Amino acid sequence: MIRTILTSLILAFAILTAPALAVAPEEVLDDPALEARARALSAELRCMVCQNQSIDDSDAPLAKDLRVLVRERLVAGDSDGQVIDYLVSRYGEFVLLKPRFAWHTLVLWAAGPVALLAGLIAIVLALRSRSRRGSQVATAGSANLSAEEEERLKALLEKRDVPGNE
Incomplete structure (x- = not known):
């Protein structure tokens, strides 16, 4: 049916x-x-x-x-x-x-490839910017911790890794 x-x-x-x-x-x-x-x-x-x-x-x-x-x-x-x-x-x-394909239709023929190339360049630049920001945050975050904060972070991480602590 x-x-x-x-x-x-x-x-x-x-x-x-x-x-x-x-x-x-x-x-x-x-x-x-x-x-x-x-x-x-x-x-x-x-x-x-x-x-x-x-x-x-x-x-x-x-x-x-x-x-x-x-x-x-x-x-x-x-x-x-x-x-x-x-x-x-x-x-x-x-x-x-x-x-x-003529000089007066060149814009029609070139628009597609130019737009594709511009999009690819924008994606590459965005990915580079994102990866740079991510690495800067990681290095900046660990560099700005005081000695006391680093000890506390270490203790928390060790406590989390101990089996049975959930």
Whole structure:
């Protein structure tokens, strides 16, 4: 019983979270090679309405128009690069899900590694500071005890180490 419910829940979750490919049957090209290229290009292009989906996954009317435009350009004989360049010239670099590496996108590409490096440096510095503080406290604590306090500490430690004293 529990197994059946669990299986049903997992199946429902898998169905509901699966990406809904938005390419309508009338958009599909007859040539499988061109259709494969169109799908690959569509996966690289951002839906300008949804912004975090490719045009291949989006149901927005603009995404459909872009999918049709990509297929029209491929049928006309454009290469993949020419199709991308055409869409970038028309809609800007934002249409690309993965921006090109150029001087004006350098900040985008460098931000991740720089943030990772800064985080690692901060962790190393924090660990060094913590270990220095810990060693300073240990040496400073024992150096500041008077002779009477050291004797009392020694007696307490010896008393604690004697079996039967709990």
